[in-house]
Amino acid sequence: MSPKIQNKIFDYVVALIVLIAVFVCLVPFLYIFSESLSSNRAIISQAVTVYPIDFNIEAYKVVFGDAGMLYSLFYTAVLTLAFVLVSMTVTILASYPLTKKRLKGRNAILLLMLVTMYFTGGLIPDYMLVKNLGLLNTPFALVLPGMMSVYYMIIMKSFFQNLPESLEEAAYLDGCNDLQILFKIVLPLSKPALATISLLYAVFRWNYFQDALFYITKQNLYTIQLKLYNVINITQQLPGENANVNLPSEALKAASIVFGTVPILLVYPWLQKYFVSGIMIGAVKG
Amino acid sequence: MKVKALRSICVFLAVLIIVLSLSGCQNKGSNSTTGTTKAHRTLSVEVFDRGKPGQPDLNNNFWTKYINDNFGKQFNATVNFVAVPRAQEIDKLNVLMAANQAPDIAFTYNQGIVYNYVQQGGLAELDSDLKQYGSTLTKYLGDDVLKYGKFNGKQYAVPGKRTVLATNNTFIRKDWLDKLGLPLPTTADEFYNDMVAFKEKNPGNVTGIIPYGYALNATWPGIGTIFEAFKPSNLTEEQYATLQQSNNWNLPKYEQAVQYVNKMYNAGLISPNFATDKDGKMLDADISNGKVGAFITNWDGPYRTAPGDYANLKKNVPGAEIVPCDPWANDAVKHPKQGYSPNGMFIIIPKTSKNTDLAIQYLNWMSDSKNTLFLQNGQEGVDYNMVDGIPKQTGTTNSGDKMMTVANNLDYDLLSNGIELGDQQKNSIAISAGYPGYETDVENALKISLTDYYEPYYYSIPNSADAKYNAALTSLSTQMLAKLITAKPSDVDSLYKKLVSQYMTQGGQAVYDEYVKNYKTQNNK
Numbered sequence: 001m002s003p004k005i006q007n008k009i010f011d012y013v014v015a016l017i018v019l020i021a022v023f024v025c026l027v028p029f030l031y032i033f034s035e036s037l038s039s040n041r042a043i044i045s046q047a048v049t050v051y052p053i054d055f056n057i058e059a060y061k062v063v064f065g066d067a068g069m070l071y072s073l074f075y076t077a078v079l080t081l082a083f084v085l086v087s088m089t090v091t092i093l094a095s096y097p098l099t100k101k102r103l104k105g106r107n108a109i110l111l112l113m114l115v116t117m118y119f120t121g122g123l124i125p126d127y128m129l130v131k132n133l134g135l136l137n138t139p140f141a142l143v144l145p146g147m148m149s150v151y152y153m154i155i156m157k158s159f160f161q162n163l164p165e166s167l168e169e170a171a172y173l174d175g176c177n178d179l180q181i182l183f184k185i186v187l188p189l190s191k192p193a194l195a196t197i198s199l200l201y202a203v204f205r206w207n208y209f210q211d212a213l214f215y216i217t218k219q220n221l222y223t224i225q226l227k228l229y230n231v232i233n234i235t236q237q238l239p240g241e242n243a244n245v246n247l248p249s250e251a252l253k254a255a256s257i258v259f260g261t262v263p264i265l266l267v268y269p270w271l272q273k274y275f276v277s278g279i280m281i282g283a284v285k286g
Numbered sequence: 287m288k289v290k291a292l293r294s295i296c297v298f299l300a301v302l303i304i305v306l307s308l309s310g311c312q313n314k315g316s317n318s319t320t321g322t323t324k325a326h327r328t329l330s331v332e333v334f335d336r337g338k339p340g341q342p343d344l345n346n347n348f349w350t351k352y353i354n355d356n357f358g359k360q361f362n363a364t365v366n367f368v369a370v371p372r373a374q375e376i377d378k379l380n381v382l383m384a385a386n387q388a389p390d391i392a393f394t395y396n397q398g399i400v401y402n403y404v405q406q407g408g409l410a411e412l413d414s415d416l417k418q419y420g421s422t423l424t425k426y427l428g429d430d431v432l433k434y435g436k437f438n439g440k441q442y443a444v445p446g447k448r449t450v451l452a453t454n455n456t457f458i459r460k461d462w463l464d465k466l467g468l469p470l471p472t473t474a475d476e477f478y479n480d481m482v483a484f485k486e487k488n489p490g491n492v493t494g495i496i497p498y499g500y501a502l503n504a505t506w507p508g509i510g511t512i513f514e515a516f517k518p519s520n521l522t523e524e525q526y527a528t529l530q531q532s533n534n535w536n537l538p539k540y541e542q543a544v545q546y547v548n549k550m551y552n553a554g555l556i557s558p559n560f561a562t563d564k565d566g567k568m569l570d571a572d573i574s575n576g577k578v579g580a581f582i583t584n585w586d587g588p589y590r591t592a593p594g595d596y597a598n599l600k601k602n603v604p605g606a607e608i609v610p611c612d613p614w615a616n617d618a619v620k621h622p623k624q625g626y627s628p629n630g631m632f633i634i635i636p637k638t639s640k641n642t643d644l645a646i647q648y649l650n651w652m653s654d655s656k657n658t659l660f661l662q663n664g665q666e667g668v669d670y671n672m673v674d675g676i677p678k679q680t681g682t683t684n685s686g687d688k689m690m691t692v693a694n695n696l697d698y699d700l701l702s703n704g705i706e707l708g709d710q711q712k713n714s715i716a717i718s719a720g721y722p723g724y725e726t727d728v729e730n731a732l733k734i735s736l737t738d739y740y741e742p743y744y745y746s747i748p749n750s751a752d753a754k755y756n757a758a759l760t761s762l763s764t765q766m767l768a769k770l771i772t773a774k775p776s777d778v779d780s781l782y783k784k785l786v787s788q789y790m791t792q793g794g795q796a797v798y799d800e801y802v803k804n805y806k807t808q809n810n811k
Contacts, residue, residue: 041598046571066340124384131385214381217368219335219343226371230337233373248338249592256339 036060036254043250059255068219069227069259076206076224077263083143083205084198090148091197095157096182113150123214130215141215142205142223149204152197159193160186195274199267206264228260327363329644330389332379333698335369336691344369348688349698352660357651363644383408388636390645393446393700397434400632401748404437410635412441415646423646426653426701434629436746444649446630449704449713452585452735453625454511456614459579460607465489470611474515474546477580477613481555484579490603492577497555499578500547501563507533507764510582511614511623513543519618527743528801530624532752533763535789536798541782544770548778551771561768570595576603585610585735589724596724610731622738630696630703653701655708661699662706664688675707676716693720746808751800755793762789 030050035043039054047053063069094113098106121129126145135141163186171181187194209225216222232253248256333344342348345367353365368389370378376399382388383403394400403409412435416424424432427447435443456477463470463480466489471477481497488495500510516539521529529536550556557578563569572578573588573595588596588608599606612621635645651657663670663677669688670677683690691697694705705716718728766785773781790798805811 040592040594041574041601044570044593044595044598045574045602046568062339068341068343069339124381127381127385131387136387213371213374214378217370219345219369227337230335230371230373231339233337233371252339 032254032257036251036258038251040249040251043254059249059251060259062252063255063259069224069256071220072222072224072227073259073263075221079139079142079223080202080205082139083147084201086143087147087149087201088194088198091153091156092182092187092194094148095153096160096186098157099160113153117150127214136215137218137221139221142211145211146204146208149201152200156193156197159190163189192274195271199271199274202267203264224260228256231256325362327361327641327644328366329363329391329641329648330366330368331391331648332370332389332393333367334372334375334691336372336697338689338691340685341689341691342687348664349661349695353698356657357648360651361644361647365648383636386636386638388638390635390639390641391633391648391700392636393631393633395631397632397748398753400443400634401437401753403634403636404442408637409442410637410639410642412444412635412642412646415642416441416444419643419646420650423650423653423701431629433744433746434627435632443632443634444646444701445632446701446703447706448626448628448630449702449706449710450717450732451625451628451739451741452623452732454582454623455585455587455610455731455735456511456582456612457580457588457608458611459484459490460609461605462489462579470609471613472611473613473615474512478546478550478555481550481579482553485553485555490576490579490606492575494577495579496557496572496577497579498550498557499569499572499581500557500560501566501569502561502764502767503566504564504764505760507760507767509543509547509767512546512582513537513540514622515614515616516540516543516546517616517622519616519620519622523743524805527745527805528798530743531749531801532759532794532797533789535763535766535786535794541779544767544782545775545778548771548773548775552775556771561772574598574602576606580611585731586721586728589721589728589731591721609727610734612734612737620738622740623735624742625736625739627742627744631700633700649701652699655706658699658702658706662694662702675712676719677707678719745801745804747804749797749800749804751793751796755797759789759793759797762792 027050031048034048034050034052036059037052037055037057038048039056042048042053097103098110100106103109120126130136130141130145135144167185167189168181171185176184207225209223209229212221212223212226213229216226231248335344344350350365350367357363358365366389370382375394376396379388379392379394379399382392400409423444427445431445431447432441434445435441437443458470458480460470462484466483466487468480468483471480484497485495513534517530518538521538525538529538534540547556557563557569557572559568566583569578569581570593573581574593576599584590588599591597596608599608614623615621633649635642639645652661659677663679664683666672666677668680669682670679672678682688683695694702696703699706705713705720707713707716714729714732717732718725721728766789769785770778770781786794
C-alpha cells in the first residue's frame with residue numbers, strides 16, 4: 001500500500017472513532033429529548049431510546065404554558081449576564097496587578113486568596129454572612145458571594161504573564177498609564193482567555209443552584225436550575241408521604257430539562273472559536 | 287519588603303475586623319421591635335415547594351387567600367408562606383434554624399431532626415399555649431397522636447394525624463392465575479408454587495418472564511412483607527419492640543424468610559437484576575411490559591397516576607389484570623402487616639418565634655372540620671360535590687391558581703396526612719375516589735393492606751445510636767441482602783451468620799442495646 005492510501009485509511013479510522021465518541025456524547029441528550037416527546041406509557045415501559053414513541057408535545061405545552069418557567073429562564077439569563085460582567089471585572093482587576101513585580105506584597109495577597117481555595121467557612125457561616133449583609137432574597141446573594149473564582153483568576157494571571165512585556169513597555173513609553181495599558185493593549189490581546197473564562201463563569205452561574213436553594217425563598221427569584229432541581233428530584237415517594245402524590249410525569253421532567261439546558265448549549269457555537277484556543281491557556285509556561 | 291507588606295495587610299485586616307464587629311453590634315440594637323398583642327401580626331408558615339410545572343405562587347393563590355381571608359381577618363394577622371424545596375427540606379430547615387430564620391410554623395417528617403432541635407433547645411415548649419388556645423386541636427388529635435410530639439415529657443411538636451395507615455400490598459396477575467386455573471395464593475408455599483407455575487407454563491406467553499418482580503430499594507432495603515410469614519406469632523411485646531428494628535436482622539426466623547427469597551432466586555423466579563435496580567425503574571418497566579407475575583409494593587402502587595404501572599400495563603397488554611392478594615400467613619394463620627404509625631409530620635415552632643400563641647391559634651383554626659374540608663377539597667359546588675357525604679372532585683384543583691401540588695393539599699392542611707372526613711369508613715371511600723377508574727380496586731387494596739394491621743412500636747425516646755449508624759447500616763443491609771439472595775442455597779446459613787455478626791459489630795449491637803435500654807426506661811422495668 002502506498003503511504004497515501006495508508007494515510008487515507010488512517011484518517012477514516014480516526015474519523016470513525018471520533019464519530020462514535022460524538023454519538024456516545026449525544027445519546028443522553030437524544031434520550032432526554034425523545035423522552036420529552038413521548039408518552040408516559042412508553043417511558044415507564046422503557047421503550048424509548050433515541051427517538052420518540054407515541055409522539056406528542058403535551059409536556060412542552062405545560063412547560064411553555066407555565067409563566068413561571070419562562071420568567072425563570074429570562075431571569076436566569078439576565079442574572080448570568082450580570083454575574084459574568086461583575087466576575088470578569090473583578091477577575092481582571094485582581095489578576096492583572098498580580099502579574100506586576102512593582103506591586104508590593106503581591107505574593108502575600110495571592111496567598112490570602114489561595115487560602116480560600118482550600119478552606120471554606122461552611123454552609124451555615126456562609127448563610128449567616130449573607131443574611132447579615134442583608135442579601136437574603138435578593139439577586140445579589142447569587143452574584144456577590146461567588147463573584148471571583150481564585151482558580152480562574154490564576155488562569156487569567158498566567159495568561160497575562162505570557163504576554164510579551166516589551167509591548168507594555170512600549171505603550172508605557174508612549175505615555176499610556178496602567179489602566180490604558182490594560183484596556184488598550186492587554187485586554188484586546190487576551191480575547192481567547194476572556195471568552196473562555198466568561199464562558200466558564202456563565203456555565204457555572206447557569207448550572208449552580210445550591211446558593212439559590214439556601215439564600216432564596218421568594219419564588220420569583222428562583223433560578224431555572226433550582227426549578228429543574230425541584231421538578232426532577234420529586235421522583236418517587238418521599239419519606240412520610242403515603243398518598244397518590246400528583247407527581248410530574250417523566251415526559252414533563254424531560255421537557256423541563258431540555259427547556260433549561262438548550263439556552264446555555266446555544267452559547268457554545270458562538271464562542272467555540274475562542275474556546276478551542278482558550279483550552280490551551282496556561283498549558284505552556286513561557 | 288515582604289515583611290513590610292505582610293505587616294500592612296495584618297493592620298488592614300485588624301481594622302477590618304474591628305469595623306465589622308462594631309457594625310455587627312449596631313445591627314443588633316436596631317433589630318428589636320416590640321409589638322403589643324393587639325397589633326396586626328405576621329405569621330410565617332413553611333410550605334413544601336414540589337416544583338410542579340404550572341404551579342401557582344405558593345404564597346399567593348386560592349388557598350393562601352382563603353387562609354388570609356378567614357384566619358387572617360379573624361385574628362388580625364397576615365399569614366406568609368415560606369417555600370422550602372421538598373427534596374432538600376432538611377438541609378434548608380437546618381440552615382434556617384441555625385440562622386434564627388425559621389418560619390413560625392415549620393415541619394418535617396423526620397423525628398431525628400426534631401429530637402436534635404429539642405436537645406439543642408431550639409424549639410418552643412407548647413404545653414401552656416396548647417392548653418390556652420388549642421382546645422379544638424387537642425381534641426382532634428387526641429393523646430394517641432399528640433404523644434408523638436412529646437419529648438422528655440414536654441410537648442415540643444404538634445404531630446399531624448395520618449388517616450391512611452396502610453403501607454404495602456402483594457399484587458399478582460389474576461389473568462395468569464385464571465389461565466392456569468389457580469386460586470389466589472393464601473400461604474407462602476402456595477405463592478412459591480404459583481411462581482413456579484408461572485415460570486414453567488408462561489401463561490402470558492412473554493419472553494423473559496419474571497414470576498416475582500423485585501427491586502432492592504437502597505433507601506429501605508428489605509424483602510417486603512414476606513418475613514411476616516416466618517415471624518413467630520408469639521413474640522412478646524419487648525421482643526417485638528426491640529427485635530423488629532434496624533432492618534430486621536435480629537428478628538427470629540428472619541433467616542428463613544431470606545432463605546425463601548434465595549430459593550426463589552436460585553430457581554430463576556426473581557428479577558435477575560434486582561440488586562442494581564435501586565430506584566425500582568426496571569421493575570416498573572417490567573410490570574408495565576407484562577413480564578412480571580407478582581410483586582410487593584406500596585399498598586396502592588399500581589393504581590397511582592405516577593408511574594402508572596397498571597394503566598401502562600393495560601395499554602401494553604390488553605386483558606391484563608392485577609389484584610392484591612394476601613399470601614403471607616403466619617403460624618397463627620393471620621396476615622399481619624406493619625403499617626404506619628398514626629402520626630403524620632411533626633409541626634414545630636422555633637424558640638425564636640414571637641408568635642407561638644398565634645401559631646397554635648392557626649393550627650387550632652385549621653383543625654376545625656369546616657376549614658379542613660375546605661383546604662383539602664376546595665369550595666363545595668365548584669371544586670367538589672358532596673355525594674353520600676363524600677366529596678367528589680370536579681377536577682378544578684389540577685391546574686392553575688387552585689392547583690394542589692399534592693393530593694388533598696397536605697402542604698397547606700398540615701394537620702391531616704390524607705383525606706379527613708372525621709370518619710374512618712368515609713375516609714376509605716374518599717381515598718378510593720382519588721384514583722379515577724380504580725375505585726373498587728383501591729378500596730379492596732386498602733382493605734387487604736389493613737388486614738391484621740399493627741402499628742410500629744411507639745418509643746417516647748428516640749434511639750440515638752440508630753440516628754448515628756442508620757445510613758451506614760442501611761447501606762450494609764442492602765449489600766447483605768444482595769449477597770444472601772444470590773448465594774448458593776447451601777451457603778446461606780453460614781453466610782447469614784457471618785454477615786449478621788459483621789452487622790452487629792458495625793453498629794447493629796449499639797442500636798439494639800439502646801432499643802432495649804429505651805424500652806426498659808419507658809416501661810419502668
